[in-house]
Amino acid sequence: xxxxxxxxxxxxxxxxxxxxxxxxxxxxxxxxxxxxxxxxxxxxxxxxxxxxxxxxxxxxxxxxxxxxxxxxxxxxxxxxxxxxxxxxxxxxxxxxxxxxxxxxxxxxxxxxxxxxxxxxxxxxxxxxxxxxxxxxxxxxxxxxxxxxxxxxxxxxxxxxxxxxxxxxxxxxxxxxxxxxxxxxxxxxx
Numbered sequence: 001x002x003x004x005x006x007x008x009x010x011x012x013x014x015x016x017x018x019x020x021x022x023x024x025x026x027x028x029x030x031x032x033x034x035x036x037x038x039x040x041x042x043x044x045x046x047x048x049x050x051x052x053x054x055x056x057x058x059x060x061x062x063x064x065x066x067x068x069x070x071x072x073x074x075x076x077x078x079x080x081x082x083x084x085x086x087x088x089x090x091x092x093x094x095x096x097x098x099x100x101x102x103x104x105x106x107x108x109x110x111x112x113x114x115x116x117x118x119x120x121x122x123x124x125x126x127x128x129x130x131x132x133x134x135x136x137x138x139x140x141x142x143x144x145x146x147x148x149x150x151x152x153x154x155x156x157x158x159x160x161x162x163x164x165x166x167x168x169x170x171x172x173x174x175x176x177x178x179x180x181x182x183x184x185x186x187x188x189x
Contacts, residue, residue: 025057025152031185034073039175047074048089050103052077055184057154064118064139064154069107071156072180075100094168098129110137120156126165133160135180150188157181 035049050073056069056105075095080086090097107122118137135158142152161176162168 023059025052025059025186026189027055028151028185029053032183034071034182034184036181037179039171041177048078048080048086050077050081051181052076053117054110055186057183057186063112063139064110065112067107067110069120069137069156070106070109071105073103083090087166096127105133108132111154116140124160126160127167130162130163131164133158145187152186152188154184154186155182156184 007113032055033049033099033175034053034055035047037045037047052074054072056068056070059125060066067135076090076097078086078089078095079090089095092099094101102124102125105122107120109121113136115121116139118139120135120137121132122135124133136154138157140153140155142150145151158180159177160180162178163176164175168174
């Protein structure tokens with residue numbers, strides 16, 4: 001009887017350890033994009049993205065509940081498809097890339113929502129200001145890549161106000177709200 005109890009305890013302990021094992025995920029930059037849209041003159045959306053960014057994710061479960069998500073973009077890599085506008089965005093009027101070379105997001109909470117959706121709360125830092133923001137994450141699917149490694153698709157969206165971070169001038173030209181969108185493919189390490 002003692003052996004049975006010890007065996008059950010050992011099996012339970014092994015199962016518990018496996019279930020709590022942390023998985024680390026890294027960005028597949030060739031299949032990912034970190035971008036934004038902002039309304040110009042109240043009539044059209046202008047889109048852009050950051051050419052140089054990284055994402056790191058650690059998960060304690062089979063899904064993304066309780067995950068730790070970190071995204072970092074190099075502000076100097078902003079690209080809207082118009083060099084003159086990009087150069088202006090890099091100045092002190094907006095990102096001030098010399099003083100603030102990165103934009104970062106670090107999750108503080110990832111909770112399951114409906115379906116494949118998650119509520120992601122974390123600290124967003126831009127222009128030297130850090131504010132708590134709430135984002136929506138969607139697990140868009142999982143697969144195996146050519147090397148046989150696990151990969152997952154995630155889309156993370158949300159809205160931030162430029163005025164909360166002291167970015168850009170207030171006025172009728174650009175909306176205060178900026179829509180963020182990250183289409184990510186990550187692979188398990």
